Amino acid sequence: MLPMNKLWLGLGGLVVAAVSPAAMAAWGLNMPKGITGISRETYDLHMLIFWICVAIGVVVYGVLIYSLFAYRKSKGAIPASFHHSTKVEIVWTVIPFVILIAMAIPSTRVLTQIYDSSESDLDIMVTGYQWRWQYRYLTEEGEEVTFFSNLATPEEQIYNRAEKGENYLLEVDEPLVVPANKKVRLLLTSADVIHSWWVPALSVKKDAVPGFVNESWFNAEVTGTYRGQCTELCGQDHGFMPVVVNVVEQAEFDAWLAEKQAAAAAVAELANQEWTLDQLVAQGQTVYTTFCMACHQQNGQGLPPAFPALTGSAIATGPIADHVTTVLNGRPGTAMAAYGALLSPVDMAAVITYERNAIGNNVGDMITPVEILQIQAAAQ
Amino acid sequence: MATGHDDHHHGPAKGFTRWLYTTNHKDIGSMYLWFSFAMFLLGGTFALVIRAELFQPGLQFVEPEFFNQMTTMHGLVMVFGAVMPAFVGLANWMIPLMIGAPDMALPRMNNWSFWILPFAFAMLASTLFMEAGAPNFGWTFYAPLSTTYAPSTVTFFIFAIHIMGASSIMGSINIIATIQNLRAPGMTYMKMPLFVWTWLITAYLLIAVMPVLAGVVTMMLFDIHFGTSFFSAAGGGDPVLFQHVFWFFGHPEVYIMILPAFGVVSEIIPTFSRKKLFGYDSMVYATSSIAFLSFIVWAHHMFTTGMPLAGELFFMYATMLIAVPTGVKVFNWVTTMFKGSISFETPMLFSIAFVVLFTMGGFTGLMLAIAPADFQYHDTYFVVAHFHYVLVPGAVFSIMAAAYYWLPKWTGNMYDEALGKLHFWLSFVGINILFFPQHFLGLAGMPRRIPDYALQFADFNMVSTVGAFIFGFSQLLFLFIVVKTVLGGKKATAQVWEGAEGLEWTVPSPAPYHTFTTPPLVP
Numbered sequence A: 001m002l003p004m005n006k007l008w009l010g011l012g013g014l015v016v017a018a019v020s021p022a023a024m025a026a027w028g029l030n031m032p033k034g035i036t037g038i039s040r041e042t043y044d045l046h047m048l049i050f051w052i053c054v055a056i057g058v059v060v061y062g063v064l065i066y067s068l069f070a071y072r073k074s075k076g077a078i079p080a081s082f083h084h085s086t087k088v089e090i091v092w093t094v095i096p097f098v099i100l101i102a103m104a105i106p107s108t109r110v111l112t113q114i115y116d117s118s119e120s121d122l123d124i125m126v127t128g129y130q131w132r133w134q135y136r137y138l139t140e141e142g143e144e145v146t147f148f149s150n151l152a153t154p155e156e157q158i159y160n161r162a163e164k165g166e167n168y169l170l171e172v173d174e175p176l177v178v179p180a181n182k183k184v185r186l187l188l189t190s191a192d193v194i195h196s197w198w199v200p201a202l203s204v205k206k207d208a209v210p211g212f213v214n215e216s217w218f219n220a221e222v223t224g225t226y227r228g229q230c231t232e233l234c235g236q237d238h239g240f241m242p243v244v245v246n247v248v249e250q251a252e253f254d255a256w257l258a259e260k261q262a263a264a265a266a267v268a269e270l271a272n273q274e275w276t277l278d279q280l281v282a283q284g285q286t287v288y289t290t291f292c293m294a295c296h297q298q299n300g301q302g303l304p305p306a307f308p309a310l311t312g313s314a315i316a317t318g319p320i321a322d323h324v325t326t327v328l329n330g331r332p333g334t335a336m337a338a339y340g341a342l343l344s345p346v347d348m349a350a351v352i353t354y355e356r357n358a359i360g361n362n363v364g365d366m367i368t369p370v371e372i373l374q375i376q377a378a379a380q
Numbered sequence B: 001m002a003t004g005h006d007d008h009h010h011g012p013a014k015g016f017t018r019w020l021y022t023t024n025h026k027d028i029g030s031m032y033l034w035f036s037f038a039m040f041l042l043g044g045t046f047a048l049v050i051r052a053e054l055f056q057p058g059l060q061f062v063e064p065e066f067f068n069q070m071t072t073m074h075g076l077v078m079v080f081g082a083v084m085p086a087f088v089g090l091a092n093w094m095i096p097l098m099i100g101a102p103d104m105a106l107p108r109m110n111n112w113s114f115w116i117l118p119f120a121f122a123m124l125a126s127t128l129f130m131e132a133g134a135p136n137f138g139w140t141f142y143a144p145l146s147t148t149y150a151p152s153t154v155t156f157f158i159f160a161i162h163i164m165g166a167s168s169i170m171g172s173i174n175i176i177a178t179i180q181n182l183r184a185p186g187m188t189y190m191k192m193p194l195f196v197w198t199w200l201i202t203a204y205l206l207i208a209v210m211p212v213l214a215g216v217v218t219m220m221l222f223d224i225h226f227g228t229s230f231f232s233a234a235g236g237g238d239p240v241l242f243q244h245v246f247w248f249f250g251h252p253e254v255y256i257m258i259l260p261a262f263g264v265v266s267e268i269i270p271t272f273s274r275k276k277l278f279g280y281d282s283m284v285y286a287t288s289s290i291a292f293l294s295f296i297v298w299a300h301h302m303f304t305t306g307m308p309l310a311g312e313l314f315f316m317y318a319t320m321l322i323a324v325p326t327g328v329k330v331f332n333w334v335t336t337m338f339k340g341s342i343s344f345e346t347p348m349l350f351s352i353a354f355v356v357l358f359t360m361g362g363f364t365g366l367m368l369a370i371a372p373a374d375f376q377y378h379d380t381y382f383v384v385a386h387f388h389y390v391l392v393p394g395a396v397f398s399i400m401a402a403a404y405y406w407l408p409k410w411t412g413n414m415y416d417e418a419l420g421k422l423h424f425w426l427s428f429v430g431i432n433i434l435f436f437p438q439h440f441l442g443l444a445g446m447p448r449r450i451p452d453y454a455l456q457f458a459d460f461n462m463v464s465t466v467g468a469f470i471f472g473f474s475q476l477l478f479l480f481i482v483v484k485t486v487l488g489g490k491k492a493t494a495q496v497w498e499g500a501e502g503l504e505w506t507v508p509s510p511a512p513y514h515t516f517t518t519p520p521l522v523p
């Protein structure tokens, strides 16, 4: 039976291709070795099991293919009459069992290491949102740095109106930055549905579950940029929420963090500034594009019935207090999330003012960051 | 029946009411099989939409929202509409013939369990035409994406699932009642054909887990409409609880789709090897242990949800254990062929491909069981490749093997062997072009359920799509072959296959409308 033989050769060829390093790089055939101790151990484990499977495959497929050639009726094969052998059955129950134990031992060891997230050097809270990641560096009280990491690939590329860039769909506006050779602990949760944070090179994949906090950690040994994606179906833009991690030297990290902290202080300061309606609308446009456009659409028309229009809507053109409540607290039980904790007072004031004075609305009123702060303080 | 009290009437009624009112296991079996084939084409169409969109990076044909509806509907229709009803159809046709029973034990319920199915799927498919769109949360419908964040059509989905579940439960009660009560004198349990054995065990699995599925969708229904918070942390619930309950159903469900396939190939391989099945007893024990283990491995689908270490270890070890009985089965099939006298008719080709490719799926399954490695594989195309290898060249190939194997018995005509072989080779080549590259995609880091992907995944996606279209369109050839055989062809003998053994080959071909009205004696 020639075609079976060909299949075998084909599979063999693919196996060889899969493990020859050059082919791996060019074709992306295999799991990356990664840049952490755990990721390398995971890779080794993966290859160990792979080779065990190949070995078993060679034996099983070998006997099968031999039989298909040697015992054909067309060649006059006379069937034997045996159909039972306790001895053989015991042997091929026991041998796999032993192989499994041999696999279980290193697996248990690696898993135990992965679960030891104690004694971290840096803790970062990772929150999944539809459809972006939020990172919050849990440094000294009052000096936390929080930011969102959004897909940076322009829509023109996705809809094939522009040439796709090198890191198509795997690029963000603000990557996660971590120091090399430090134990970084991630605390993962979600604000809406379940997401899953995955960077293959770090061998970290952990679900972000709303209402619960999961732990994971990594210790990146090589500086550079590493990319991954959300791996738990989380709705419409599940394919469009990449993860990008920049691993940098400690000194560079410290400088970056200090800069971020200063910027955060400046944002807090900004809230107390005087803002004009035009300034808020200008600022609001960016906020709207990043946070609201996916559902309410660029022109405010929404995607009824799922996502209502804001242009001419009762809320966006009615009393401003209701508008503020809606955006601050969301609408529980619907896709409209509470943005109170997500947006800075400036951004909150800006996006509300924007919605009332752009996207086809022309109410003419505004709300200032200070008023937002007051409303939030009153609510607490 | 139309002719009421006419005791001499043994043929079917005429016209549509024959099918509507029928309580005949052969009629009902045929309806299940046709229905399943229709669903196979429908689910296949959804799959082709998915593969067409993934042919190239960028969005070409569908929007992400519709893409999610396609992946969801593809999964649901294939699992509940194509694979499960096909096996119930085979059970209906063959179990009475194999154990020497005149019909199924509960013929009226049999009619009912089939006829509610088309309504369930009509309800499910109708959501595609509703404003809110079809379910878009994946066939695993994880909360809260399927509850708080679901389109309003989720309620139709829930009721459709309830009806499918009711149908499955009734079907399995019927199968158990038939096997346990209607065996011909002398047909002891350890003489039953393996197909009957695997179905008996499958039916128990179904009875055990379909209520769990009904439970989980009911909890969803309450969360959505009646203000409970089973799956919402805000109200004291837990989204991960959903996954535990779902997979407590879902893992045995996987075996529900593969155990009858084991039974089918255990019938076919001995026939065309002209040698008795090797290790009959161990096949029965292996099937039973797989069924038992299937209840204690569910959380291997959930390694990344943040279970405690002890939980991870338990589910990892238990999952690895499944390799033992599964290995025994593969070894037995290979040893059955060893020193046989093999010929390569279409059913045998599909069965050999089953052994080879199901084993491939078994290997990747073993890899996925290793929790630390699963952190890298989970929810990538590696998983997609894995479960399609066990479900398509696994379950689906076994169904095709069964169709070719018993078609002469059902229709009285031989199918066209040359066309059958062509169908096999197209399917075999197509399936491997379709799914083999997906292993590489997953390992290289492509998540599943995404409508668009990074550029390094482009080549293999293109290859995979080509395979999908080859495989998909080859199934029209299958339809043609079956119709041609129903309409005519070389007359089949009662024995049909030289090496076949079993009661079904003692009745004429086509099998008369009523068979074994007096039970045969099994020596």
Ligand SMILES: [Cu+2]
Pocket: A128, A131, A194, A195, A196, A230, A231, A232, A233, A234, A238, A241
């Ligand atoms: Cu996500």
